[in-house]
Amino acid sequence: MLRVEGLTIRSEDRLLVSDVSFALEEGRITCLIGPSGCGKSSVVKWLSGVLPDGLVAEGATHLDDERLSLPTPAVAYQPQQDSLFPWLTIAENAALGLEVRGMSRSEARAWVLPLLEAFGLGGQAARFPRELSGGMRQRAAFLRTIVQPGRFLLLDEPFSALDAVTRLGMQTWLCERLRETPRGVLMVTHDLYEATQLADRVLVMAARPGRIVADIPITPPRAARTEANLAEIRTVLRSLLMEEMT
Amino acid sequence: MPFIRHAIPTLLIAAALLLAWQGYCRLAEVSPLVLPAPSDVLAALWMDRARLALHLLATVKVTLVGFTLSMVFAFVTSVVLHFTPWLRRGAMPLLVASQTIPIVALAPLMVLWFGFGLLPKVLLVILVTFFPMLLSLLSGYGRLPAAYRDQLISMGAGPLTVFRRATLPVARPLFLAGLRISATYAVVATIFAEYAGARQGLGIYILSAKNNFRADLVLAAVAVSAALTLLLLGLLQLADRLTGRRFRGGDDVAG
Ligand SMILES: Nc1ncnc2c1ncn2[C@@H]1O[C@H](COP(=O)(O)OP(=O)(O)OP(=O)(O)O)[C@@H](O)[C@H]1O
Ligand SMILES: [Mg+2]
Numbered sequence: 001m002l003r004v005e006g007l008t009i010r011s012e013d014r015l016l017v018s019d020v021s022f023a024l025e026e027g028r029i030t031c032l033i034g035p036s037g038c039g040k041s042s043v044v045k046w047l048s049g050v051l052p053d054g055l056v057a058e059g060a061t062h063l064d065d066e067r068l069s070l071p072t073p074a075v076a077y078q079p080q081q082d083s084l085f086p087w088l089t090i091a092e093n094a095a096l097g098l099e100v101r102g103m104s105r106s107e108a109r110a111w112v113l114p115l116l117e118a119f120g121l122g123g124q125a126a127r128f129p130r131e132l133s134g135g136m137r138q139r140a141a142f143l144r145t146i147v148q149p150g151r152f153l154l155l156d157e158p159f160s161a162l163d164a165v166t167r168l169g170m171q172t173w174l175c176e177r178l179r180e181t182p183r184g185v186l187m188v189t190h191d192l193y194e195a196t197q198l199a200d201r202v203l204v205m206a207a208r209p210g211r212i213v214a215d216i217p218i219t220p221p222r223a224a225r226t227e228a229n230l231a232e233i234r235t236v237l238r239s240l241l242m243e244e245m246t
Numbered sequence: 247m248p249f250i251r252h253a254i255p256t257l258l259i260a261a262a263l264l265l266a267w268q269g270y271c272r273l274a275e276v277s278p279l280v281l282p283a284p285s286d287v288l289a290a291l292w293m294d295r296a297r298l299a300l301h302l303l304a305t306v307k308v309t310l311v312g313f314t315l316s317m318v319f320a321f322v323t324s325v326v327l328h329f330t331p332w333l334r335r336g337a338m339p340l341l342v343a344s345q346t347i348p349i350v351a352l353a354p355l356m357v358l359w360f361g362f363g364l365l366p367k368v369l370l371v372i373l374v375t376f377f378p379m380l381l382s383l384l385s386g387y388g389r390l391p392a393a394y395r396d397q398l399i400s401m402g403a404g405p406l407t408v409f410r411r412a413t414l415p416v417a418r419p420l421f422l423a424g425l426r427i428s429a430t431y432a433v434v435a436t437i438f439a440e441y442a443g444a445r446q447g448l449g450i451y452i453l454s455a456k457n458n459f460r461a462d463l464v465l466a467a468v469a470v471s472a473a474l475t476l477l478l479l480g481l482l483q484l485a486d487r488l489t490g491r492r493f494r495g496g497d498d499v500a501g
Contacts, residue, residue, distance in 0.1 A: 050396035077400035083393040087415045087492045100401040100411070128492065148401065 001025055002074065002152050002184060007059030009042050009051070009210075016042055016055065018209040024152055027182040031189055031199035035241065039210025040188045041080055044154045046070070047186075048077035073101070076150035078141055080157050080188070084129040090140050091116070091125035097148040112147055118180075119143045120173070135166040139173070146177065152184040160190060171198055175222060192237045196230045198222075204240050214240055282462040287469065290462035297451070302470055304446035305436050308364065309474070312371025313432045317425070319372065320379035327380075328387050328413075329405070341377060349373045350435060353442035367439035367447075374435040375428035382424025386417025418493055422486055429478040433471055448474075 002024040009017040017039040024030055032040050046057050049071025061068040068074065076097065084093045094116070095108035103111070116122055119139045129137050138158060145153055158174075159167045171194060178185065189195050195202050196218055204214040216236065220229050264284050270276070271283035278286050291298065327334040352373065356366035394412040403411065440449025448467050455463035 045396065048396065048400040050399050052392065071400050071402060073402060075400075077397070079393040079396050081391070081393040083391075083397045085394065085412065085415070087418075089492070096397075096411075097401045100398060100403045100407060 001064060003062045004043075004047065005060045005062070007043065007046065007057065009039065009046060009055055009057045011055050015209040017057075018211045020059070020205075020210070020212055022203055022212065022215070024184040024186055025200075026151060026184045028200040029178070029185045029187060029198050030201045030203060031187050031195035032203045032205060033189055033192060033195045033237070033241070034205030034210070035207050036190065038205045038207035040205060041156055042210070044077070044156050044186065044188055048075060048154055050077070072150075073148075074150050075152045075154055076145045076148035077154045078145040078156060078158060080160075082129075082137055082141065082161065084137055084141055084144070086129055089126050089128055090121055090132070093129065093140055094143045094147060097144055101149070112143065115143060115147065118177075133166075134162055135170060138162060138170060142174070142177070146181060146183070150183070152186070155185065155187045157188050157190065159194065167194070174198070192234060192241065196233055196237070197225060202233075202237065204237065279459060279461060282465060286462050287465045290460070291466035291469065294463060294466065298466065298470060301446055301448050301451040301467075302474065304444070305433075305440065305448045305471070306474065308367045308371060308436045308439070308447065309432045309478070311364070312368040312436065313375060313429065313478075315368065316372040316375040316428065316432075317379060320376050320383060323376075324380055324383035324387070325409075327384065328409070334384075341380070345377055350438040353439050356439065357443035362443050362445055367436060367444065370439040371432050371435045374431045378428050378431065379421075379424050382420045382427075383417060386420035387413050389420065390416050415493070418490070422482065425482055426479060429482060430475055433475045433478065437471055 003021075004023070005021045007017060007020040008015070020043060022030070032043070034040055042051070042055065045051050046059070047061065047070065051057055061070065061072070063072070063074050084090075085096070088096065091109060091112055094112040095103075095105075098108035098111055099105060113125060116125055119142070121136060121140060121143070124132060124136065124140075129140065132140070138161070142155075142158065145155070159170050162170060175198065187198065192202075199218050202214075202216045202218060203212050204216070205211065206213045216233065218225075218230075218233060268283045268285060271278075271281060271286075282290070327337060350370070353366075353370055356370050360366035360369065390408075390413050394416070395408055398408045398412055436447070437449040437452070440447030441453055442449075444450045448471050452464050452467045455461075455467065
């Protein structure tokens with residue numbers, strides 16, 4: 001279990017995030033939802049050890065009761081922007097995290113090549129990101145994140161750049177990959193349909209300053225989720241988010 | 247060969263201009279001492295080819311040595327400045343201010359200090375080309391998207407790994423653009439340095455042709471130096487093509 005306690009983030013002139021605490025469990029998906037600009041990315045960046053210059057944070061992270069210093073190999077981070085390196089092939093991109101952590105180029109390559117097929121990237125190893133569709137690029141970015149040894153994944157709006165149809169496919173696909181390789185996931189999203197479809201728990205953030213206003217478990221098993229049994233939770237979430245807007 | 251198809255309009259325009267020049271000289275009966283026709287220039291070039299080649303060789307040597315050294319210095323300096331922010335902040339205004347000096351005007355001083363050998367000319371080429379190269383490198387480094395850096399740091403990368411794996415590749419296109427500009431400057435600077443004092447080189451060739459009122463030989467040497475610049479640019483292009491498939495964007499890939 002990864003616990004974040006009392007996270008407060010300040011910029012030079014204002015309080016961005018105030019006293020945020022939450023826990024991530026292995027094998028569980030936690031969605032972080034909230035209005036644009038409320039500080040979701042800032043929380044995830046801090047936990048990844050890449051808080052931008054000019055922001056100051058205080059707060060503690062514990063992994064199974066052991067205090068962590070950041071960045072930690074226990075978490076793998078996927079930034080909000082499509083951050084595949086355009087000059088690396090899909091296989092090289094996927095292997096990047098392994099190489100940076102000290103694996104040799106050939107070893108890292110041998111590690112990721114057999115995985116491409118399951119990620120819908122069969123035959124694409126030598127192609128460059130610009131030659132792939134948006135959905136394929138997202139899958140490659142996710143492959144790069146999940147091959148890293150971290151027990152926790154931080155995904156910042158992984159699907160927000162995709163069209164609605166591709167996005168639905170990718171959500172199902174993400175759950176399958178996570179069933180094969182269980183991790184604790186923190187996924188940032190704007191989309192409350194996505195959140196209720198995927199998450200075991202939804203954290204709702206409010207803005208100015210960013211803080212967690214609700215922590216809602218989604219109990220129906222993922223396969224049994226329907227419009228009907230999610231309707232109530234969606235109404236609750238929607239009213240929480242709308243409250244935010246006014 | 248798409249390249250040749252692209253080049254056809256350019257070649258046609260150039261041919262038309264040369265033809266107009268030729269026609270004007272013939273019809274208006276301009277004295278070849280003032281404005282030689284392209285055919286006269288070509289003839290002079292051919293007649294004097296042995297001497298011209300000798301001088302060209304001297305110019306090529308200075309240009310290449312100066313250009314290469316400048317590239318190495320600019321790269322090393324850029325890395326030092328990149329990793330020492332206070333030094334960069336301190337040095338940049340001075341470097342920018344140094345560009346207000348018309349550096350080629352220092353050529354006579356170089357001759358005064360270092361004589362007629364290779365050194366003063368190479369120094370001048372370095373002085374002229376160093377700054378555009380350095381600036382293109384530094385602004386290239388500044389283009390690193392935060393998401394690329396964040397991605398690497400979250401993977402546990404240190405500053406050197408970030409530099410090698412992301413900053414340098416991102417800076418590559420700007421650096422190449424800087425090299426292209428510098429290649430042009432390098433040829434000009436060499437000729438200027440030779441002009442100021444040399445035993446051999448296109449600059450001194452032009453000077454003596456001028457003193458003998460041989461406009462045709464001056465133009466022949468100008469044509470040769472233009473060809474030298476084109477050759478340098480072509481070599482840079484070739485190096486880019488050979489090493490950079492992965493850096494080329496969109497539509498280029500299919501071909
Ligand atoms: N480097 C910085 N310096 C100062 N303020 C910043 C900096 N980075 C972000 N902010 C501010 O922090 C706030 C939160 O930004 P953040 O990117 O975390 O929001 P977000 O919830 O992820 O938004 P979105 O849903 O649009 O991605 C914003 O108001 C932004 O202006
Ligand atoms: Mg964000």
